[in-house]
Amino acid sequence: AQRVTQPEKLLSVFKGAPVELKCNYSYSGSPELFWYVQYSRQRLQLLLRHISRESIKGFTADLNKGETSFHLKKPFAQEEDSAMYYCALSRPRGGKLIFGQGTELSVKP
């Protein structure tokens, strides 16, 4: 079955602390993995895509096929990182997204 699991509903850290949002997936084959973010009063937007291997706003995510994980990391959290983060997958070359339950990140001053 195709599934994305984000075990933490809420993650609260202090400004400047490292943050890791966990994501595990189940998929037959090689999916495309994504992290989407929704800031307060804004629309859902793409943060990272595993194929691009880039760092956006200081966030990185490494695909670990052995552990079927795609955890999102940032070494020093900022207050403006507070948002709802969704891990998602799709089949290669597009199609519908399968989302995890989302993790609310709260960065305290």
Added chain:
Amino acid sequence: EAGVTQFPSHSVIEKGQTVTLRCDPISGHDNLYWYRRVMGKEIKFLLHFVKESKQDESGMPNNRFLAERTGGTYSTLKVQPAELEDSGVYFCASSQVGSGGYGYTFGSGTRLTVV
């Protein structure tokens, strides 16, 4: 370019009533997707249009939901009759064919409350 537009932004209706949600995708985007987030749960896929054709409607919960995309432009999602469990946020997203998840643009969503 204009983004994906959804309206209404909020709708409160009584159980048994009908509600129609609308999504205007980005011009030229043939792919149009509907998703729903029910309180406390994940965002779930409802259906996918390619132009005016339904490519995948495996996520539609039941026959009270009807989606259309006449002419391959805007899309409507009608719920008739609405039930309490239909409450949630309905998202629309559009993309160009072949762009994959990278090319998705989401709308702001319609928050539907059924009382």
